[in-house]
Amino acid sequence: MAIAKNLVHSRYGGLMGRGAPTLDARFTEGLMNLTEAGRHLAVPKQTFHRWARGYRRGEPLLHVLERDHVLPVTFIALAEAYVLEALRDAGVRPRKIRPALKKLQAEFGKQYVLTAKELATDGIDVLWDFSRTPAGDGLIAADTGQHVIREIVKGYVSYINYDDEGNPRQLQLPEWLPSKVVVDVHRSFGQPIFAGSGVRVTDVAGMIKAGDSAETVADEFGLDVADVRTSARILLGRAA
Numbered sequence: 360m361a362i363a364k365n366l367v368h369s370r371y372g373g374l375m376g377r378g379a380p381t382l383d384a385r386f387t388e389g390l391m392n393l394t395e396a397g398r399h400l401a402v403p404k405q406t407f408h409r410w411a412r413g414y415r416r417g418e419p420l421l422h423v424l425e426r427d428h429v430l431p432v433t434f435i436a437l438a439e440a441y442v443l444e445a446l447r448d449a450g451v452r453p454r455k456i457r458p459a460l461k462k463l464q465a466e467f468g469k470q471y472v473l474t475a476k477e478l479a480t481d482g483i484d485v486l487w488d489f490s491r492t493p494a495g496d497g498l499i500a501a502d503t504g505q506h507v508i509r510e511i512v513k514g515y516v517s518y519i520n521y522d523d524e525g526n527p528r529q530l531q532l533p534e535w536l537p538s539k540v541v542v543d544v545h546r547s548f549g550q551p552i553f554a555g556s557g558v559r560v561t562d563v564a565g566m567i568k569a570g571d572s573a574e575t576v577a578d579e580f581g582l583d584v585a586d587v588r589t590s591a592r593i594l595l596g597r598a599a
Contacts, residue, residue: 383526384434385433385434385527385528386422386434387424387433388433388434388549389428389429389430389431389432389433390433390542390544390548391550392430392431393408393423396437396440398593398594399542399551399593400437400444400534402440402444407440410440410443410453411431411436417454417457420453420473421440422435423436434544435527437530437542438473438519439471439473442473442474443456443473444515445511449503450503450508451486452498452500455495455497459485459486459495463482466482466485471526475525478516479513483508483509483512487499487508515533518531518532518533529541530543532551535551535560537585538586540552540560553582553586560594561594562580563576563580564590564595566579567591573591587599
């Protein structure tokens, strides 16, 4: 693939040229489409599309590939969406977050601030202080406390494994619990897999969709029946 096609499109403006890992597959290779990504993270379809493609009055919040890519969601974009959902659960309003992201970029000196390890600690302080300024008004719900935000985001981030440079290496998908499903670009080309067996969750759901019973599919792949049923629930929206 030509390098020109591997360049990550800048989404946040400013500071974007600083240390961009443009030849790292985590940042450049599309893994899934917007709908699939939202389903894996339990983020509503329209919400994920707004984060990826932009709001009426704002640019996108995720580092997805351009519209001509069939699979625009990179690993880093999936991790960003996962953390953005954590912030939303904690009372941060994503539609108000763009100027806060720029503030975090300036503080951390890096562009992928949503997935920075510092976000769950120092980053919460930055967000909280920024929300108390005119520019950050409305960023955080009025009844949300700083401690609550910190604890929720730390809980989410515990499902991310980082490399030595502080970039996400592997993401476990909590929506699949108690089944352990992970996304790792070095395994099965970045497709979500059951961690123990390496079986792709889409292959399991595909057999259920074709009419096989949960017991048959479990025997075929060496999985627990519960794992098979979780695949059907998340990917097919029905019981197996």
